[in-house]
Amino acid sequence: MQRTAATRLSNILNTISKRPLVFQAPLCNPNKPFVPVHAHQPSNKMSFSMKTLGAQEAIELDKELMSSGGYSLDQLMELAGLAAAHAIYKVHPLSNGQRILVLCGPGNNGGDGLVAARHLWYYGYKPTIYFPKKGKNEIFERLSTQLQKLGIPFTEDYETALKETDHIVDAIFGFSFTGTTIRAPFDAVIAAMKSSPIPTTSIDVPSSWDIEHGPPSEGPGKDFAPDNLISLMAPKHLVKYFKGRHFLGGRFCPPYLEEKYGLNLQGLYKGVDQIAELPRVE
Template identity: 40%
Template sequence: MSQGTTETHVETREPLHYLSKNEAVAMELELLREYHFGPQQLTEIWGHACACAIAKAYPLRHLVKRQPTILVICGPGDNGCVGLACARHLRIFDYTPTVYYPKRSQQSFQQDLTVQCEKMDIPFLSYLPTEVQLINDAYNLVVDGIMGVQTGFQDARDPFAGILLTLKTISIPIVSLDIPSGWDVEAANTDGISPAVLISLLAPKKCAAGFQGKHFLAGRFLPYDLQKKYELNMPKYPGTECIIELTSI
C-alpha cells in the first residue's frame, strides 16, 4: 500500500426482499404449520408491533392540542383481528381508540378479541362517521385494518367499498396495516387510499416498493431459517425494538 493511502471497509447489505402474494401466503402457512405459531399468537405479536409503530409515528406529546383519539376500522378477516389487538395495545399506551367493526366474524377468536377491547372500555361505533364528522370529532388518525391481502379496489364489497371511498377523501392521516386496503398486493397503487404510514407484517409486499410515506416493518420475530429460505435480507433492528422504520435504514 502506498504511503498516505487508507483502506476502508464498507459493510454492504443485500436489498430487502418484497414479497409476492403467493410468497406471503406460503410464509404465513409455514409459520402456522411447520413452526407451530398459533393464529392468536401471530395476531398478538402484530397487534402490539402495530401499536408501537403508531406510537413512534404519532407520539402522545405531539397530540397535546387534542385528545389522542384514533379510529380503528376493522374488517372480518386477519387484518381486522390485528386491528382489534392494535386498538387494545393503543389503549394500554394511553391513546383513546374507537373501533368501527361493521361485519363481525362469528368465530370465537374474533369474538374474544372484541370482548377484550370492550373490557378495556374501548367504544365500538355502529356507523362510519362522515368525512366532516371524522374531522370535527377530533380524530387524530384512522387505522386501516379492513381488507389485507386483496387483489384491488374493485373487489371491495359493501360495506367496505363505501368505507374506502370515504377514506379516499379524508384529510386526517391514515395508518394501513400490512397492505393498504384496496391495493393490489403486487402492483403500485393508482386509485386507492393514500396512507401516511404503512406497517408491513412479516416482510413488505411488492406493492410497497415505491411507498413514499413512513414505512415500518414488524418482522423481527421471524425464525432465521424462514428468513433465509425466502431471502428476506431483513434489516438489523435496533436494541430490543420489535419494529423498524425502513426509510431510516
C-alpha cells in the same frame, strides 16, 4: 521558587483558556464536511435492497409459521398488532391527540387492528373501533370481548367517527385481498378514508391496493395513499408505489424461514424495538 512555579502554571492555564478548542478527526477527509447520521431517521436516498414478497409467498410464509414454526393464528395476530401499535405510537405520539379510529375488516388484518387497539389503550390512547362485519371466529369474539372489557367503544357510524378522531388505522384488507370489486360497506368507508384530512396508518397493505401492482386505477381506492405503512414480516411488492413513512414489524420469524424466503432480517431490529423504519423506495 514555589511562587515562581505557581506563576508559570497560572500563565500556561490562562494562555490555554484564551485559545479556541479545535477537535481533529484525522480519519476524515478534510475536504468534505462531516455529516452526522441518525439511525432513527433513514435517508430517503438509501437504496432499498430488502426482498419483497408477493401474495403467494406471503401466504406460504404464514402457513409455515403455523405448521413447522409452531405458531397459532392468534399468536401471529398478537405479535402483528403489537408491532402496529408501536408504529402508530412512533408516527402519532400522544401529544398529537389521543383519539384513534381503527377501521377493521373481516379478515386477519381486522384481528391485527383489534390487537393494536388494545395495546394503544394501554399506551394512553382512546381508540374507537369500526368493525361492521365481525367474524364469527372464536378469536375475533375473544379480541372483541377484551376491548369491550376495557370500555373501548365500537361504532357503526364511521362518517361521524372520521370527523372525531386524530388518527386513522386502516386494518380493513390485508395481502389476501384480490380483485377490484369492493363490496359495501367497505367501498364507502375506503372512499371516506381517502377523502379525510386525518393522517392514516395502514397495516401491512393499504386497503384496496393490489399486493403486486399497488394502488388501483379505478374504484373507491383510486388515489388512496396512507401517510404511513407498517409491513408485517416482510415488505410486499406494492411498497415500490408507497411514498410515506414505512415500518417493518413482526420480529419473530425464525432464522430457517428467513433463509428460505431470503428475508435477511438479521440486525435490522435494534434493542427491544418491535419495529424498524425502512427507507423510501425510489
